[in-house]
Amino acid sequence: MKHSITLNVNGEEWDVDVAPNETLLEVLRERIGIKSPKVGCETGDCGACTVILDGKTVRSCLVLAVEADGHGVLTVEALSKDGPNELQQMFIDRNSFQCGFCAPGIVLAVSELLATNPSPTEDEVKEAIAGNLCRCTGYTPIVEAVMEFVGKDEA
Amino acid sequence: MPIAHEFDYVKPASLDEAIAVLAEHGEGARVLAGGTDVVALLRNGAIAPEVVVDVKGIEGLADIQSAGDRLFIGPLVTFSDLIESELIRKRFPLFYEMAVKVASKGIRNRATIVGNICSAVPSCDAGPVLLVYEARVLILGPGGERTVHIDEWFTGPKKTDLQSGELVVGLEMSSSVQVCGGSYVKLGRYRGEDLAQVSVAVLVSSDYEYHVAFGAVGPTPVRARKLEAAIKGDKPTDEMLEVARKFIVRETSPITDIRATVEYRVHMLEVMLERGIRAAVARLNGGGPEYGTRHI
Numbered sequence: 448m449k450h451s452i453t454l455n456v457n458g459e460e461w462d463v464d465v466a467p468n469e470t471l472l473e474v475l476r477e478r479i480g481i482k483s484p485k486v487g488c489e490t491g492d493c494g495a496c497t498v499i500l501d502g503k504t505v506r507s508c509l510v511l512a513v514e515a516d517g518h519g520v521l522t523v524e525a526l527s528k529d530g531p532n533e534l535q536q537m538f539i540d541r542n543s544f545q546c547g548f549c550a551p552g553i554v555l556a557v558s559e560l561l562a563t564n565p566s567p568t569e570d571e572v573k574e575a576i577a578g579n580l581c582r583c584t585g586y587t588p589i590v591e592a593v594m595e596f597v598g599k600d601e602a
Numbered sequence: 603m604p605i606a607h608e609f610d611y612v613k614p615a616s617l618d619e620a621i622a623v624l625a626e627h628g629e630g631a632r633v634l635a636g637g638t639d640v641v642a643l644l645r646n647g648a649i650a651p652e653v654v655v656d657v658k659g660i661e662g663l664a665d666i667q668s669a670g671d672r673l674f675i676g677p678l679v680t681f682s683d684l685i686e687s688e689l690i691r692k693r694f695p696l697f698y699e700m701a702v703k704v705a706s707k708g709i710r711n712r713a714t715i716v717g718n719i720c721s722a723v724p725s726c727d728a729g730p731v732l733l734v735y736e737a738r739v740l741i742l743g744p745g746g747e748r749t750v751h752i753d754e755w756f757t758g759p760k761k762t763d764l765q766s767g768e769l770v771v772g773l774e775m776s777s778s779v780q781v782c783g784g785s786y787v788k789l790g791r792y793r794g795e796d797l798a799q800v801s802v803a804v805l806v807s808s809d810y811e812y813h814v815a816f817g818a819v820g821p822t823p824v825r826a827r828k829l830e831a832a833i834k835g836d837k838p839t840d841e842m843l844e845v846a847r848k849f850i851v852r853e854t855s856p857i858t859d860i861r862a863t864v865e866y867r868v869h870m871l872e873v874m875l876e877r878g879i880r881a882a883v884a885r886l887n888g889g890g891p892e893y894g895t896r897h898i
């Protein structure tokens with residue numbers, strides 16, 4: 448049986464009919480056309496599908512779309528309505544990413560951290576992105592960019 | 603890969619409604635809280651319920667409360683909720699130390715401690731900590747309420763005493779001792795997502811009575827009562843730790859699997875037990891590393 452749900456995605460209301468076995472990740476990508484959350488492992492391990500649900504990062508591959516009925520979803524598209532925000536610009540300036548597949552998840556994970564802890568230690572940054580796998584960079588340029596962003600870079 | 607299996611989804615607004623749906627569908631119903639296990643299992647085909655019962659619409663299930671030395675944790679309390687709770691940080695910091703070691707932030711934001719023991723994988727992080735706290739699992743079913751001691755809760759790998767038609771409505775425990783120190787030591791392959799290869803929880807009271815439990819070293823998390831009896835009343839001297847180490851083989855039955863060999867598990871258990879006991883005692887006496895540290 449289909450369920451009619453309402454999702455607030457990046458500040459816009461969407462009414463969609465979904466089957467119970469559709470995930471939030473699928474609905475965002477296939478129905479709403481928001482492509483920044485990536486389809487990675489689909490088992491909760493890689494963090495590529497990360498979105499912010501009611502203020503907290505979640506794995507959208509492990510959330511049923513019906514569960515998100517009436518809730519608010521944010522993706523990186525919301526951060527960069529007027530071009531990259533300051534954090535994103537820092538990642539660009541420092542060439543932090545290579546293929547970029549992990550980038551939306553990592554940007555959201557770091558944004559979540561900075562919302563409650565604007566001056567994190569390097570260890571706190573690493574912990575915040577520990578569930579976001581990056582197969583290209585070795586993480587160093589990502590962590591360095593965040594440390595520079597919060598004004599704690601050594602370089 | 604989409605979820606191939608089709609199922610109905612219901613979101614009861616009250617416990618009565620939830621129990622009625624569970625009773626109607628029996629084994630065909632699956633309770634959904636954080637979904638970090640349930641949705642993964644639906645996708646890989648390990649479970650195929652007729653109906654998924656989302657309990658997140660029921661009021662009052664996300665409470666963390668304490669009265670006297672009693673602690674209550676509701677079934678919708680996530681690991682992030684535990685980490686962010688002042689009450690937990692101040693009065694039951696061992697739960698904080700365990701929760702920060704669970705998977706990654708994106709999982710902790712969603713996964714519940716009750717769901718963790720309902721999934722009941724042998725490496726579940728909540729198991730050893732609830733064992734040393736001698737927690738009781740509060741259950742509601744068609745016949746009313748019942749309580750299961752955590753010792754009797756885990757009945758096998760991914761198996762629990764929960765019967766079809768029943769719902770866990772909370773965890774309850776009391777710190778029978780006023781002053782205690784604890785530690786949770788977890789060995790994983792990397793930070794961020796890994797299941798424990800071995801884990802150790804220790805709780806020590808001011809008269810040096812120890813509660814010790816292990817995870818991922820047998821079909822279920824286990825309490826090490828013989829070990830506890832052998833070191834009761836002793837401070838962690840070299841001799842005492844030697845005795846404690848000797849009991850590891852008697853209390854555990856680790857296997858070689860994809861994550862670690864028996865030899866590695868036993869060796870690390872010895873190291874982790876020693877560090878866990880030392881940290882718990884140091885904390886009991888007001889020192890030791892801050893709660894949340896990794897110990898290894």
Ligand code: FES
Binds near residue numbers: 485486487489494497
């Ligand atoms: S795709 Fe969701 S965690 Fe990997």
Ligand code: FES
Binds near residue numbers: 546582584
């Ligand atoms: S930049 Fe390629 S996965 Fe991170």
